[in-house]
Amino acid sequence: MxxxxxxxxxxxxxxxxxxxxxxxxxxxxxxxxxxxxxxxxxxxxxxxxxxxxxxxxxxxxxDDQETNTQSHIDEDMFLAEAREQFGAKGAKEAQEVLGRVSSLFAGGDLDEDAKDVFFQALMAVYMDSKKNAKEKFTPKKYRKHKKLAQSEI
The missing domain is CATH 1.10.260.40 (lambda repressor-like DNA-binding domains)
Structure with missing residues (x-):
C-alpha cells in the first residue's frame, strides 16, 4: 500500500x-x-x-509493507491513550502486551473457541480493574453522593 x-x-x-x-x-x-x-x-x-x-x-x-490500516489506527490510539493516562512507562508496557498478544494470535495454535475464551477473560480482567480503580481512586465524598442518589431511585 x-x-x-x-x-x-x-x-x-x-x-x-x-x-x-x-x-x-x-x-x-x-x-x-x-x-x-x-x-x-x-x-x-x-x-x-x-x-x-x-x-x-x-x-x-x-513503511510500504504495512497494509492493515484499521488495526494500526486502533493500536496507535490505544498507545496514545495509555501514554496520556499512565505516562511513557505505561505506554511501553501496553505496547509490550500488544506485541505478546499479537504474537500469540499470529503464530499460535489457537482455534476460534480458545480466542473467544481469551477475549472473555481479558474483558473480565478489564471490567474488574475498572471497578477496582473506580473504588480506589474516586474520592469518598463522591462515592457517598452516588450511593445516596442510587438509593433514592
Missing part, C-alpha cells in the same frame, strides 16, 4: 473529508489531493501532522 493510499484509507476510516483533514492539519486541500492521488511524499513536518491527525505512526505511513 502506498503512502497516498494509507492517507486516504486512514482519513476515510475516521470519516474525514479532505477539507476536514486540511483544517485539522493546516495542510492545503490541494496538497492532500497530491499526496493521496499522485503519491507525492510531503515534507517531514507535514508527515508528522498527518500521522497525528489520523492517529497513526509516521513509521506506518512511510
Amino acid at each position: 502506498t503512502f497516498g493510499e494509507k492517507i486516504k484509507e486512514a482519513r476515510l476510516a475516521m470519516n474525514l473529508s479532505q477539507t476536514e483533514l486540511a483544517q485539522l492539519t493546516g495542510i492545503s486541500e490541494r496538497s492532500l489531493y497530491t499526496y493521496e492521488q499522485l503519491g507525492t511524499i510531503p515534507r517531514k513536518g507535514n508527515i508528522r501532522k498527518l500521522a497525528e491527525a489520523l492517529h497513526v505512526s509516521v513509521a506506518y505511513l512511510l
Whole structure:
C-alpha cells in the first residue's frame, strides 16, 4: 500500500473529508489531493501532522509493507491513550502486551473457541480493574453522593 493510499484509507476510516483533514492539519486541500492521488511524499513536518491527525505512526505511513490500516489506527490510539493516562512507562508496557498478544494470535495454535475464551477473560480482567480503580481512586465524598442518589431511585 502506498503512502497516498494509507492517507486516504486512514482519513476515510475516521470519516474525514479532505477539507476536514486540511483544517485539522493546516495542510492545503490541494496538497492532500497530491499526496493521496499522485503519491507525492510531503515534507517531514507535514508527515508528522498527518500521522497525528489520523492517529497513526509516521513509521506506518512511510513503511510500504504495512497494509492493515484499521488495526494500526486502533493500536496507535490505544498507545496514545495509555501514554496520556499512565505516562511513557505505561505506554511501553501496553505496547509490550500488544506485541505478546499479537504474537500469540499470529503464530499460535489457537482455534476460534480458545480466542473467544481469551477475549472473555481479558474483558473480565478489564471490567474488574475498572471497578477496582473506580473504588480506589474516586474520592469518598463522591462515592457517598452516588450511593445516596442510587438509593433514592
